[in-house]
Amino acid sequence: MSSAGLASRGPLRSAAFRWFLGGQAISLGGSAMAPVALAFGVLEVTDSAAWLSAVTTAVLVPMVATLLLGGGIADRYRRDTVLCLTSLGAGLTQVGVASLLLAHQHPAFLLPLSALNGIFQGLTKPALRGIVSNLATGRGLQQASSLLASVRNATRILGPAAAGLLTASVGGGWAIAVDAVSFLLAAAFFARMSLPSLPPRTKGGPTMASELREGWSYFSSKPWIWAVTLAFAVFNALNMGVWQILGPVIANATIGAEGWGLVLSARGAGALLASVVMVKLTVRRPMVPALSLMSLAAVPLILLGAGVNTLWLAVAAFVAGVVSEFFTVAWETVCNTHVPERLLSRVGAHDEFWSFVPIPIGQLATPFLAATFGMAMVAVTGGGVAAVAMLAPLLVPSLRKTEINRNGD
Template identity: 65%
Template structure:
C-alpha cells in the first residue's frame, strides 16, 4: 500500500530498524505520555470538584468496570482483525471521551457527567489492551522481542517520570482539567502514527466470535503457569493497587499535596526507567518467573509507607523500588507470554489475563473509602500491602512457574 510502512524486516536484531515498529513506538510513546498525566489530574480534579473520596472511588470504578468487561471481547476482536486498525479506532474514541472529561472539569459541570464519560473511556481501554498484548508478535520476533518490550517500557517510564510531576504542577496552578486536555490531544496524534503501519490481516476465522472466546478460555484455564499469575495479580490489584489509587490522593491532599503526589509517582517512573534501560541489554534469567514474582512483593511497600504517614523522601524511595521490580516483572511476563503462547491466541489469552487480574480492582477502589471510614487509613493500607505481597510470594512457589524456561515449550 503506497505511503505505508510494512513489517518486512521483522527478523531485525534491533527492533527500531523495522519501520513499522518505529511508528508503533512513536504512537505508543505519545499516548502513554498523556495517559500518565491523567491519574494525578483526574484524582485531584474530582476531589476539587466534589470534595468527596466516595466520588473519586465512583469515577475510578466507572472506568475500570467497563474496561474489564470489554477485555474479553477485545481479545477476540484483536485476533480477528488487524491490530493496527483496532488501535487507530480505539485511540480516536479515547481522545473524544477524555476531551469530554476535560470539559466537565474545566467548566465545573455536575460530577455525574464524569461517570458515562469514564465508562466510555474504559470501553476503549478494554478494546485497546488485548491489541497491545498481541501486536508485538506482528512487528518483531526472536531476540528482538525482549528488546522491543524494553524499549517501549523505557519510553513509557520516561513519561512516567515527567508526566505525573507536570500534571501535579498543572493541577496545583490551573486545575486538573488542563492536564486531562493534554491527554486527550495525544490520542489522535497516536492514531496518526498507527495509520503508518500496514499489518497483514489475520487468517480467516472459521468459527464464531463465541467459539473464539471459548478457545481462548480453554487455553487460559489449562495453563497453570498463566492463571496462577493472573490470580496473584487479582489479589494484588484489589488490595495494593485499588487501595493505593484512592488512599493516595485522599491522604496526600492534606499532606504533600498534588505536587508531592506527582513527584512520588514520578519516582516510580524513575525506578522503572532504570530497570528498563538495563533490561534492553542484559538477558533475562533462564527461569525468570520465580525471581520476578518474588521481587514484585516489594511493589507493596509504597502503600505500607503511605498508610504509616512517612515523608515524601521515604515514600519516593519506596515508589522508586516498586518501579524497578514492576518493570522487571513486566518485561519478563511480556517476553514469556509472547514466546510461549501461539501468536493466533495471544490477544484472547492476554485478554483473559487482563480481565481476571483487573476484575477485582474496582471492588478494591470502592471498598477503600468504606473500609477507611470503619478501620482508618493506616489499617487499610497496612492490610492491603500485606495481602498484595503475600499473593506475589505464594505465586512464586507454583511448580509450573518455577520450572518455566524462556527457551523451552511451556505446558
C-alpha cells in the same frame, strides 16, 4: 525482508515498530498525566474520596467488561486498525472529560464519559498485548518489550510531575485536554503502521464465540498463567484501592498534589531504569526472581499508611517501579515466547480480565473500610496481604521452570 524479520535483528529497524513506538510514546505521555489530573480535579469540586472512587470505578468496570471481547477482536482483525480506532474513540471521550473539568461541573457528569473511555481501553489492551509478536521475533521480542517499557516509564516520570504542576496552577482539566490530544495523535501514528492484511476468512470458518472459547480453554489449561493472574487479582485490588483512592486523599492533606506527583514520578524513574537494563539483560528462568521481587512493590502501601514523608515514600515508590517493570518485561516476554501468536490477544485478555475484575471492588470498598478501621490500618494491612499474594504462584512447579530462551509451549 518483512518487518518482523527486521525486528528479529533489531526492533527499531522495522518501520512498523517505529510507528507503533512513536504512537505509544505520545499516547502514554498524555495518559501518565490523567490519573493525577482527574483525582485532584474531582477532589477540587467535591473533596470526597467516595466520588473519586465512583469516577475511577466508572472507567474500570466497562474496561474489564469488554476485555474478553477485545481479545477476540484483536485476534480476529488487524491489530493496527483496532488500535487506530480505539485511540480515536478514547481521544474524543477525553475531550468531553476535559471540557467538564474546565467548566467545574459536578463529577456525576463525568460518569458516562468515563464509562465510554473504559470501553475503548478494554478494546485496546488485548491488541497491545498481541501486537508485539506482529512486529518482532526471536531475541527481538524482549528488546521490543523493553524499548516499549522504557518509553512507557519515561512518560511516567514526566507525566505525573507535569500533571501535578498543571493541576496546582491552572486545574486538572488542562492536563486531561493534553491526554485527549495525545490519543488523537497516536491514532494517526497507528494508521501508518500498515501491517499485512490477514488471510480472508472462509465460509463456515470459526465464529467469534468459538474463538473466545478456544482462548479460555488454553488459558485455563495452563497453571503457570492463571496462577500469576490470580495473584495479581489480589494484588491489584489492594494496590489500586489503597494507592489510587487513599493515596491522593492522604497526599491532599499532607504532601499535596506536587508531592504526590513527585512520588509517582519516582516510581516511573525506577521502572525506567529496570526497562533500560532489561534491553540487554536476559534471565533464563525469570519468574522466581520476578515474583519474589514483586513483593517489594507492596512496601509503598505500608509506608503510605505509616505516614512517612515525601522522601521515604518516593524511595519506596522508586524500588516498586524497578521490581514491577522487571516483572512486566519478564512476563510479557514469557507469554510472547510460549503462547501461540494467534491466541496472544485472547489469552492476554483473560490474564487482564481476571486480574482486573477485583479492582472496582477494592476501589469501592476502600473508602468504607477506611471509615471503619482508619486509613492507616487499611493501607498497612493491604500492603502486607499484597506482598504475600506475589509469592503464592511460586508454588506452581511449571512456573518456576518456565524459560524465555526457547520457542513452543
